[in-house]
Amino acid sequence: MTRTTSRIGAWIAMIVGSLYFLLPLAATFLFSLKMRRDALSFDAYKVVLTDPQFQATFGYSTLMAVLTIVSGIVLVAPTAFWIQLKLPRLRAVVEFITLLPLVIPAIVIVFGYLKMYNSSAWLPLTAHERSTDFLLVASYVTLSLPYLYRSIDTGLRAVDVRGLTEAAQSLGAGWGGILLKVILPNVKSAILSGAFLTFAVVIGEFTMASLLSRPAFGPYLQLIGANRAYEPAALAIIAFLVTWASMGLIQVFARNGRAKRKAA
Amino acid sequence: MAFLDIKQINKRFGTQQVVCDMDIAIERGEFVTFLGPSGCGKTTVLRMIAGFEAPTAGAICVGGQDITAQSPQKRGIGIVFQNYALFPNLTVEQNIGFGLKVRKLPRREIAAKVAEVLRLVELNGKEGHYPHELSGGQRQRVALARALVVEPKILLLDEPLSALDARIRKNLREQIRDIQRRLQLTTVFVTHDQEEALTMSDRIYVMNQGKVEQHGTAEEIYTQPETEFVARFMGNYNLLKAEEAHQLLGLQIDGHMAIRPESIHVLSAGSHELGTFEGVIRRHQLLGGVIRYQVESRGVALWVDRLNRNVADLLPVGASVRLQISDDDMRVVR
Numbered sequence: 001m002t003r004t005t006s007r008i009g010a011w012i013a014m015i016v017g018s019l020y021f022l023l024p025l026a027a028t029f030l031f032s033l034k035m036r037r038d039a040l041s042f043d044a045y046k047v048v049l050t051d052p053q054f055q056a057t058f059g060y061s062t063l064m065a066v067l068t069i070v071s072g073i074v075l076v077a078p079t080a081f082w083i084q085l086k087l088p089r090l091r092a093v094v095e096f097i098t099l100l101p102l103v104i105p106a107i108v109i110v111f112g113y114l115k116m117y118n119s120s121a122w123l124p125l126t127a128h129e130r131s132t133d134f135l136l137v138a139s140y141v142t143l144s145l146p147y148l149y150r151s152i153d154t155g156l157r158a159v160d161v162r163g164l165t166e167a168a169q170s171l172g173a174g175w176g177g178i179l180l181k182v183i184l185p186n187v188k189s190a191i192l193s194g195a196f197l198t199f200a201v202v203i204g205e206f207t208m209a210s211l212l213s214r215p216a217f218g219p220y221l222q223l224i225g226a227n228r229a230y231e232p233a234a235l236a237i238i239a240f241l242v243t244w245a246s247m248g249l250i251q252v253f254a255r256n257g258r259a260k261r262k263a264a
Numbered sequence: 265m266a267f268l269d270i271k272q273i274n275k276r277f278g279t280q281q282v283v284c285d286m287d288i289a290i291e292r293g294e295f296v297t298f299l300g301p302s303g304c305g306k307t308t309v310l311r312m313i314a315g316f317e318a319p320t321a322g323a324i325c326v327g328g329q330d331i332t333a334q335s336p337q338k339r340g341i342g343i344v345f346q347n348y349a350l351f352p353n354l355t356v357e358q359n360i361g362f363g364l365k366v367r368k369l370p371r372r373e374i375a376a377k378v379a380e381v382l383r384l385v386e387l388n389g390k391e392g393h394y395p396h397e398l399s400g401g402q403r404q405r406v407a408l409a410r411a412l413v414v415e416p417k418i419l420l421l422d423e424p425l426s427a428l429d430a431r432i433r434k435n436l437r438e439q440i441r442d443i444q445r446r447l448q449l450t451t452v453f454v455t456h457d458q459e460e461a462l463t464m465s466d467r468i469y470v471m472n473q474g475k476v477e478q479h480g481t482a483e484e485i486y487t488q489p490e491t492e493f494v495a496r497f498m499g500n501y502n503l504l505k506a507e508e509a510h511q512l513l514g515l516q517i518d519g520h521m522a523i524r525p526e527s528i529h530v531l532s533a534g535s536h537e538l539g540t541f542e543g544v545i546r547r548h549q550l551l552g553g554v555i556r557y558q559v560e561s562r563g564v565a566l567w568v569d570r571l572n573r574n575v576a577d578l579l580p581v582g583a584s585v586r587l588q589i590s591d592d593d594m595r596v597v598r
Contacts, residue, residue, distance in 0.1 A: 163349035166316050167407075169336040170343045171363030171414060181362075185353040 032233035044234035061217035065202035068140040069195045072148045098149040106207040139208045144198035155190020189253040196246040267292040273322030284474040293448040299461040300471035342416030346423040348403045350395040357391040363414035381413040401432040421453040495522040512564045525569040527593035533584040540586040
């Protein structure tokens with residue numbers, strides 16, 4: 001009796017929870033199809049996807065995301081490897097540092113940047129478009145640290161980093177070779193998971209891009225949302241799809257990684 | 265000067281002294297084993313030879329050259345790990361060829377060397393397999409091939425057989441010894457298994473608490489232990505305290521008396537030979553070709569081994585026997 005009641009309770013909780021998430025999404029999707037007065041259509045999507053500003057901002061954010069991923073991996077992978085191999089005592093400190101972006105609001109960080117790197121500062125990064133892009137990538141790397149570091153660190157913990165490193169060392173490999181040819185290929189799925197998570201974070205980011213005045217997808221979303229009716233709904237669905245695709249790919253790579261490790 | 269000369273080596277982790285003033289000398293082409301229980305410092309010494317740990321004090325010389333400060337990459341010393349440490353993302357062929365590729369050898373030469381070493385470890389046909397597709401014994405042979413193909417000055421084996429089952433372990437240890445003899449490769453083998461040490465080694469260093477307790481040939485270590493630890497660790501020695509030795513044999517000694525079970529002769533109860541003493545069988549264990557009896561004599565329990573020739577020879581529990589031990593088989597140890 002108690003078991004049946006708790007099962008019913010669980011189902012009710014799950015249905016209510018799902019409805020809470022899915023109903024607004026379904027409503028948004030339905031609304032996005034109502035641009036044509038007398039019928040459901042994908043007109044809003046057509047308008048959005050053919051808008052040159054959409055293409056430009058989405059392309060810009062994609063480029064920023066790729067640069068963020070590459071810079072993030074270059075920064076995080078050797079750090080996590082070194083912490084695991086030589087400085088395990090510093091793990092807690094590094095974990096704390098990587099979690100800071102979750103605690104410090106993005107707006108605080110970006111105001112800090114504007115104070116530090118404005119056009120009259122000693123390093124005027126915001127004075128030029130390209131240097132502002134560099135600053136934006138740096139800020140995205142900071143924002144993605146919690147996700148990227150955790151993914152890579154988890155991947156490294158699952159392989160025998162010390163054994164593989166020492167085996168490669170005894171065969172004459174240098175540190176670069178060890179990292180590129182031995183360690184990174186064995187945490188590929190973890191790196192890809194972190195990369196897709198970073199992509200999902202960067203593609204919809206608003207605060208940094210807006211306050212640094214860069215033509216990114218986040219500010220474009222906000223602009224459309226404030227001035228149009230049906231297009232923002234279509235954009236929201238597109239943004240959801242991009243995020244979900246990233247999440248789906250993370251699942252695929254994580255599963256492949258687990259299967260390989262299990263077989264080994 | 266020996267080919268591998270370890271002089272007064274020390275290693276301390278924080279306040280813990282793991283290796284203490286160790287001197288080890290290994291000649292070219294020798295197969296030497298570091299034998300000891302867990303935590304005795306044997307693996308730490310091996311890791312210092314490989315360059316993975318820096319000694320706190322002392323020096324390591326190979327061929328007369330001091331390599332103490334050299335990086336592992338430059339030492340030219342091969343190592344085989346207990347857990348294989350094969351690169352999971354590479355095939356057998358790529359794993360073995362890794363060291364040659366690092367040395368930027370031409371592709372054709374790498375292929376030829378890999379094929380040769382694969383023949384040596386009898387793994388032909390497994391070139392394209394990934395480590396996870398191989399058995400434990402095959403993985404360890406790949407690890408051995410990977411270490412051998414770069415023609416190291418010294419081969420280090422860090423408990424390479426521990427993770428394998430008994431039958432594969434026996435085959436692989438014969439194979440390793442055979443390859444080592446054929447290549448005349450200076451080899452240092454680390455194990456806690458006495459049988460492995462005795463069957464494979466030219467010489468054995470028995471280690472305890474960061475120090476060398478005794479070193480010598482397998483025969484010397486087994487038959488002439490110098491300390492109570494070595495006698496206890498090497499096998500099933502009867503170790504009698506001074507008072508027990510006096511009680512049983514009427515001898516005054518300083519230290520312990522070590523007597524091997526197989527050196528005690530069991531005579532029939534009616535025997536009146538000189539130098540024999542009476543005992544009673546308390547229990548027995550069948551160890552295959554040998555039966556081990558526990559015999560109580562003058563209040564002292566002794567383990568005695570007899571060949572298991574046939575069922576009729578089995579001495580029943582409670583039977584009276586006479587025991588004889590020659591003076592040569594009694595060793596006083598520290």
